[in-house]
Amino acid sequence: MQNNKKIFFTIFLIIFCNGLKAQDALKTQFNFAKTLYENEKYFDAITELKRLIFFDSSKTYFYEANKIIGDCYKMGGKFSEAILYYANSENAAISDSEIFDERINQIRVNILRRTTDRALMMLDSLSSDKRFLNKINCINYWKGWSYIFSDDWEKAANAFAKTDSSSKLVAFCKEVHSKKYSISFATLISHFIPGAGQIYAGHIWSGLLSLGWNVLWGYTSINAFIDNRIFDGIIVSDLLWLRFYIGNIQNAEKFSKEENLSITNSALHFLQFEYRGVKP
């Protein structure tokens, strides 16, 4: 009996040591890859993590390795690959919290590559998932960022307002929204007063010039109709007046869009370099 116990103990010790050794080797590889990642050697980090995944038959590091590969690809601007590896990581996730984190990682990359429709769709699916009811703050936060990148600052402000700690972002989004020009208003006023839409969008000289052309050709064509030169009137109004009238409306829309783009870009520039919170 005493002998059996000894044999049992010895065998147990051998198995335990071998198991430890194997895990130790994988852990060393994981730490090595992680160090490469931390030193911003993303290409090498991906290689070593792929090696780890290839040899890790027990899939112990599958979740973390895929996650870091996703991070590396994201840092290198390879967004499609990043999403693929985050999805792999999500598949290997065990807890709800890990699944949530990996979905958020995919959403963040979708925001960055401006596939915001996809990001919003994923966020909607997260908010309708009962497992993540306690994460609603986080979901709304990323909804806010999705709206920012889809250039809808008003909705972004509303989404941030639903979170607990994004008051600065709410104020910022509202400010950007108020700065932006209304394209429909610019085109509408251009219908009534040619050039007014362009002046509203800050292009004063272009607006005045447009007004001048419209007055000139409008006067010429009306004058032709008054003088009973109907053909002249039709041609001048159709070919010249109408051209400048339509051009004035198109310019109002174009200038408003350009100004809005410039406002959006400077807002994004500010968020990129000045904002200290979590960003996509």
Added chain:
Amino acid sequence: MRYFIFFCLFFNSLSLAQEALTNHSNLFSPTNVRKFADYLFTQRDYLRAIEEYQRYPSILENDTVNFKIGFAYSEIGHNQQAAEQFLNTSSKSIFFDLSKLEYLKSIFKENNFEKYRYTFENLKLKENYIYFQKAKELFYFSYLFSDECLPPKVKFLETFSSNQNEISKFYDWKTDPPYKSALTAVILSSIIPGAGKIYTEKYADGIIAFLATGILGYISYTDFKAAHRFRAWVFSALTAGFYGGNIYGSAASAFIFNAKIKFDFIESLKNFLEKNNYFIPKINF
């Protein structure tokens, strides 16, 4: 107890096998590096696969590995390195013949067709060279890319063992491209405003140019007739502007049309070659 010991030993052997793979230094053993490189290669992660293959000289002694490295370079568009790799294939290698063909393909992919033809002729490929026919097909196909004189159509087409109809169309396209003459477009537009644009298949532009020039010309004519001299001169200037613009536009339209034809032709050739893998047989690694 006996069964228990047997189970433990069996489990232990499994654990040992895993250890053999996962011991950290073992991850970088030549055998495991080779396995990992093969995995990367099948995943089309070619750049990493090359790095792994090149990690140990002992791995590079393998013919298949050397061929795979050349193939990987070719796939990622590093044609010069691919050519060098294929050129260094040993004559004893089973990939020697195929490497020659891949070498030629790498030169071809660099768009250096003169070099391709020069190399093809200087490699002194014999008729008994297994891929002679394939190399010859690529040799003749290279003429479609360059501005040199094409060989006679019958001789040209009989080189190709398949896709003769498609290649025949390429040949016709090359010998008689459906270009539009800028001079013809200018002359047509000078006689009938807009006709040059219609000739270059810009139908809407042509009709608009015709109407704009015609109507403005007519207004200036009626204004001169009615002694409205100022308006008449304004419309005359506009007519002249439209007329001149229509002539210039027709010439530009012809150039754009021709550039598009040439671009489409080259793209079709490239697509055809990609689809047919440059006449090279596909290898299942």
